[in-house]
Amino acid sequence: MDVAGVRYRLHGIDAAEAGQKCPNDRGGNWPCGQAAIAALEELVKDRQVHCDDRGSDDYGRTIAVCFANGRDINHEMVASGLAWAFRKYSEDYVDTEDQARQLKTGIWQAPTQPAxxxxxxxxxxxxxxxxxxxxxxxxxxxxxxxxxxxxxxxxxxxxxxxxxxxxxxxxxxxxxxxxxxxxxxxxxxxxxxx
Incomplete structure (x- = not known):
């Protein structure tokens, strides 16, 4: 995500890729990557966004927890079942992911290949x-x-x-x-x- 000329990688989460499709609970597939993009756009649309810097990744992007009008965007993406808690790098959103999984929200409605x-x-x-x-x-x-x-x-x-x-x-x-x-x-x- 780009905010005020800075490229951010959302800390502790990994969303479905743009071209990725995920299985649904009816035996079909849905465009989970496009849904993740749309959800992120909706979270930031016409809102004041600020990000807390957590360092840089290998591609020069700043790793951050970002907020839109005070709402933790990273948390919202995981809670809505449109991103995984990226446990390899952080355990910050593990409880949120566990709740989304229990509710079978988004990517958790059927077994899905992680991003x-x-x-x-x-x-x-x-x-x-x-x-x-x-x-x-x-x-x-x-x-x-x-x-x-x-x-x-x-x-x-x-x-x-x-x-x-x-x-x-x-x-x-x-x-x-x-x-x-x-x-x-x-x-x-x-x-x-x-």
Missing amino acids: WEYRSEKWAVAQQTAPSGCPIKGNISKGGKIYHAPWSPWYAKTKVSVAQGEQWFCNEAEAVKAGWRAPYWGRGSTGLTK
């Missing part, structure tokens, strides 16, 4: 066919230099033309260091990124 497993699986598949095993696509478009990781909903449609200055990257940190940015996931103009 980190979804990304890992997409990475492994893309790495097999990418040049030098570096599967991140650096694309130049009207929006500038944008990189697409294998879990991007636009990944399959994105072509890399090295002759036109586009390139492949081995990790997101490398793409960011070279001046490329992640795509904007949100539908509105909130500057949300994932």
Whole structure:
């Protein structure tokens, strides 16, 4: 999420990826990644947002707990069943996740692949066919230099033309260091990124 020119990674949570679909309790699938984006947009829309800095991640984003009109956005995403407590890095939202799971809210209505497993699986598949095993696509478009990781909903449609200055990257940190940015996931103009 971008707030006042600062890129934030929400501390202690991991939401479904933009292109991710999750099983529902009726045996079908629902666009849980798009639902997470829409919920985050709704939480911040027309509200005063401030974030408490918790340090930086490997991609230069500031890790933070963010608030919209005093509401803990990180907590709200987990409570609504649209994000997992990212236990690998923090236990701050574990109780909230346990409550959402008990209520079968959102991602908890049926067994769902966590976002980190979804990304890992997409990475492994893309790495097999990418040049030098570096599967991140650096694309130049009207929006500038944008990189697409294998879990991007636009990944399959994105072509890399090295002759036109586009390139492949081995990790997101490398793409960011070279001046490329992640795509904007949100539908509105909130500057949300994932």
